[in-house]
Amino acid sequence: MAGKEKIKSTRRFDACPVTETSAGIPLKEVYGPQDLQGIDYQADVADPGEYPFTRGIWNNMYRGKLWTRRVFTGLGSTADTNARYKYLLGKGASGLYCFGDTITHQGIDPDHPLAHGYAGVSGVSIVCLQDMYDLFDGISLEDVSVSFNNPSMAATIVYSAFIAYAQDMGYDLKKISGSILNEPIHLVYSMFETNAKPLDLAAKLATDVIEYSIKNTPRWHPIAPNAYDMHEKGANAVQEMAFTIAIMEEYIQRMVKRGYDIDEFAPRVNVFGCACDIDFFEEICKFRAARKVWAKLMKEKYGAKKPSSGRLYLSVHTSGNSLTVQQPVNNVARVTLESLACVLGGLQSFDPAGYDEGYYILTEHSALTSLNIHNILAYESRVASVADPLAGSYFIESLTDKMEKEMFKIINKIDEMGGAIKATESGWIGKEMESELIKEQKEIEEKKRIIVGMNEFVVSKEEEVPIEVGRDRPLEEQMATSKKREDEIKKLREMRDNGKVKSALEDLRNEAGKGEGYNLVPFMMESLRVKATLGEILGVIRLANGTSYDPYKVLQYPF
Amino acid sequence: MENSSRKIKVVVAMPGLDCHDRGVIYLSHVLREAGMEVVYLGKFNTPEHIVNTAIEEDADVVAMSYLNDHLYMMFFPKVVELLKERGANDICVMAGGRIIEEDRQKLRDLGITGFFGQSTPTPIMIDHITERVRKERWKSA
Numbered sequence: 001m002a003g004k005e006k007i008k009s010t011r012r013f014d015a016c017p018v019t020e021t022s023a024g025i026p027l028k029e030v031y032g033p034q035d036l037q038g039i040d041y042q043a044d045v046a047d048p049g050e051y052p053f054t055r056g057i058w059n060n061m062y063r064g065k066l067w068t069r070r071v072f073t074g075l076g077s078t079a080d081t082n083a084r085y086k087y088l089l090g091k092g093a094s095g096l097y098c099f100g101d102t103i104t105h106q107g108i109d110p111d112h113p114l115a116h117g118y119a120g121v122s123g124v125s126i127v128c129l130q131d132m133y134d135l136f137d138g139i140s141l142e143d144v145s146v147s148f149n150n151p152s153m154a155a156t157i158v159y160s161a162f163i164a165y166a167q168d169m170g171y172d173l174k175k176i177s178g179s180i181l182n183e184p185i186h187l188v189y190s191m192f193e194t195n196a197k198p199l200d201l202a203a204k205l206a207t208d209v210i211e212y213s214i215k216n217t218p219r220w221h222p223i224a225p226n227a228y229d230m231h232e233k234g235a236n237a238v239q240e241m242a243f244t245i246a247i248m249e250e251y252i253q254r255m256v257k258r259g260y261d262i263d264e265f266a267p268r269v270n271v272f273g274c275a276c277d278i279d280f281f282e283e284i285c286k287f288r289a290a291r292k293v294w295a296k297l298m299k300e301k302y303g304a305k306k307p308s309s310g311r312l313y314l315s316v317h318t319s320g321n322s323l324t325v326q327q328p329v330n331n332v333a334r335v336t337l338e339s340l341a342c343v344l345g346g347l348q349s350f351d352p353a354g355y356d357e358g359y360y361i362l363t364e365h366s367a368l369t370s371l372n373i374h375n376i377l378a379y380e381s382r383v384a385s386v387a388d389p390l391a392g393s394y395f396i397e398s399l400t401d402k403m404e405k406e407m408f409k410i411i412n413k414i415d416e417m418g419g420a421i422k423a424t425e426s427g428w429i430g431k432e433m434e435s436e437l438i439k440e441q442k443e444i445e446e447k448k449r450i451i452v453g454m455n456e457f458v459v460s461k462e463e464e465v466p467i468e469v470g471r472d473r474p475l476e477e478q479m480a481t482s483k484k485r486e487d488e489i490k491k492l493r494e495m496r497d498n499g500k501v502k503s504a505l506e507d508l509r510n511e512a513g514k515g516e517g518y519n520l521v522p523f524m525m526e527s528l529r530v531k532a533t534l535g536e537i538l539g540v541i542r543l544a545n546g547t548s549y550d551p552y553k554v555l556q557y558p559f
Numbered sequence: 560m561e562n563s564s565r566k567i568k569v570v571v572a573m574p575g576l577d578c579h580d581r582g583v584i585y586l587s588h589v590l591r592e593a594g595m596e597v598v599y600l601g602k603f604n605t606p607e608h609i610v611n612t613a614i615e616e617d618a619d620v621v622a623m624s625y626l627n628d629h630l631y632m633m634f635f636p637k638v639v640e641l642l643k644e645r646g647a648n649d650i651c652v653m654a655g656g657r658i659i660e661e662d663r664q665k666l667r668d669l670g671i672t673g674f675f676g677q678s679t680p681t682p683i684m685i686d687h688i689t690e691r692v693r694k695e696r697w698k699s700a
């Protein structure tokens with residue numbers, strides 16, 4: 001051995017370099033009883049199932065019912081998605097997840113010129129009522145909960161189609177459970193803003209779904225604002241929740257204006273779809289703080305009396321942004337950590353991202369791995385057996401309290417600006433998010449945020465452990481899938497009774513011109529039943545509200 | 560001489576309906592900080608709009624990003640083709656996002672460079688842009 005250079009650890013005396021949370025909240029080295037000063041157990045924490053629900057919304061939490069174990073699903077055709085549903089249900093999934101394709105989110109049909117190549121790409125194409133028959137063929141809707149990830153104005157139509165299908169199939173609507181994202185305001189910052197404008201109309205349509213749902217599908221959650229997208233576009237943990245709560249206030253105020261008592265609808269509009277990122281304790285405290293803020297707001301600001309109005313259901317897709325394309329197998333560790341935070345944070349449902357999220361939609365294998373992260377946490381690890389096991393920790397309670405105060409500061413500020421729509425239109429929320437995004441990216445570049453395999457502990461391509469990842473379909477195949485869908489819709493237009501379509505659309509258009517108090521869901525259902533399409537339905541509603549038929553101003557109203 | 564010291568002008572755009580714009584938002588910020596002029600088109604652009612803007616703005620670079628799916632293989636070549644048609648092949652075309660290995664040679668053959676992704680340090684992107692523009696300006700000087 002003599003003469004040979006020996007390998008030394010260069011990191012032997014490394015210390016933890018982190019002194020603040022991801023959102024920039026300073027962290028002390030040690031927390032103690034003094035950090036709990038001003039926190040009253042009964043008023044601020046309370047037992048699980050008790051107001052303000054900091055410790056969770058049910059007294060026995062997962063002993064009563066485990067979280068809903070979903071896995072991201074949304075594949076090219078409705079038939080592919082249906083097959084994946086059956087596969088996952090056979091492997092222990094308890095809820096289904098439906099992610100629309102790009103153009104469904106955009107609210108345009110597959111035969112729209114700009115949709116060329118996009119139908120059935122990275123999500124499932126939902127255009128007409130028939131699609132619901134294909135998606136849920138052979139699945140009993142009364143025995144599974146379905147979560148639709150449709151955020152834009154298109155959500156109104158997806159909901160209408162789902163309910164029309166359930167009704168036509170003879171299901172008891174009172175037994176149908178699930179949720180739909182249905183929150184367009186956040187889209188201005190995150191994804192498909194073209195189909196969120198005009199904001200006022202978009203918020204009106206979302207409110208129609210809320211109103212129809214509380215009367216007809218009482219087990220359904222008609223709005224589940226997408227905090228996730230705001231986080232992934234820059235909002236830190238505090239902002240993510242504060243912005244989302246401020247956005248929800250817009251709908252609460254609309255429902256109150258329509259004459260509903262807060263306790264009539266609050267228990268149904270209390271589901272948030274959040275992100276769960278890698279900052280373990282901050283994420284846990286984010287969930288605890290958000291529940292507390294929501295409960296207080298419902299009671300103190302809106303005068304809710306029912307305990308169920310103050311219960312905030314939290315649902316998560318673990319952060320795709322936190323994952324790397326390098327060494328995808330490392331993502332299993334990240335997703336597991338994030339999923340554990342979801343459980344310790346007392347969530348009602350979450351879907352662990354696929355380790356190959358950075359590549360493409362989950363493969364069957366990565367979907368199964370995600371499902372098994374659920375199963376390992378739920379059935380193997382014993383972490384779910386005690387409700388809110390971290391309560392009472394000096395650190396956890398102190399950080400929860402701090403985050404609650406920070407959330408309220410932002411919520412009050414937005415209130416002073418005149419609400420979330422105003423704060424969106426003025427660009428304030430967008431600017432806040434952008435500067436956070438830039439700060440975060442800078443920290444990654446400067447290695448103040450370490451991401452293993454990406455900016456530190458990097459390995460060469462050759463050293464990577466080979467693992468199967470989701471792959472893009474080749475361009476020709478993508479174009480062919482989209483073309484097939486385009487042809488299907490063109491055929492639908494030829495085969496249907498266009499006289500009936502026209503008359504249903506005209507009825508809808510007429511109703512849509514009447515304003516806020518006129519609910520359009522029944523009219524959308526009727527249009528769908530005579531085979532009108534998503535693009536047509538949105539188009540006439542847009543026309544009735546003085547905007548162009550086509551959000552991209554390419555198509556004209558065909559009738 | 561004046562030509563080669565002029566501020567570098569970059570049109571930053573995403574073609575098609577991809578919505579993953581975190582990268583272009585950050586890139587624009589970084590390029591501005593590096594002293595370049597950025598014309599930010601953001602999401603949802605047709606190749607025609609990108610090319611028109613690049614020509615009207617007399618840009619040095621068109622920097623495009625795409626992550627969602629495979630349609631970039633339709634959009635990127637289309638942008639190159641349109642630039643050529645309009646006699647603007649001195650505008651450097653660069654692409655980034657999630658461009659899979661197998662496609663890169665085809666794109667290189669069209670003169671597209673870059674292929675930066677999630678983990679590329681921004682100084683590398685800035686150097687690449689500066690270097691390519693310097694060569695292009697020297698060629699046409």
